Amino acid sequence: DQQVKQNSPSLSVQEGRISILNCDYTNSMFDYFLWYKKYPAEGPTFLISISSIKDKNEDGRFTVFLNKSAKHLSLHIVPSQPGDSAVYFCAASADQFYFGTGTSLTVIP
């Protein structure tokens, strides 16, 4: 069973606009969440994380929001740049890291 879900396989956004990537989870025991970015033929690279004691964490153009009651997190990228085009995975950590299936973001110049 998929404990971390990304229901949008793909997303296209104009350069300069906001990209919003969504993620849902089912296990209320998760207390740390992460976003990874993956380019083709490369391993995923860590982007940003959030602890369950917070509802927002910001790092430059990237902000992660956590809604524990809804078991939902989102990644906002603003402004979006063509170099942001990649597959984005959300993850939750317990004994291991549970990953979603990824959302492919395309930023159109």
Next chain:
Amino acid sequence: GAGVSQSPSNKVTEKGKDVELRCDPISGHTALYWYRQSLGQGLEFLIYFQGNSAPDKSGLPSDRFSAERTGGSVSTLTIQRTQQEDSAVYLCASSRIRARLGTEAFFGQGTRLTVV
């Protein structure tokens, strides 16, 4: 090394042959994970090592898969009698502390395995 290193980068093997995939984690990282990504799929957990504890093998898809971690560092994932459905990118990651304590995992570039 500075990052997680995996070898080989690509491996083409004949159905029925055994393969070994190697992972060198970041020095000092106590936790090591193996995942695989099949075409069009997400990251599937395979196995997790933490320090000297018994590994969590709950994600291994069959008894043809095994892994070991020697000296708390290098890990080898072995697939025996490979099948075409084993074709995937196998990713290794390590983290400084165990995942439950709130940390990020660092991934290698992966080994693309193709079984023909």
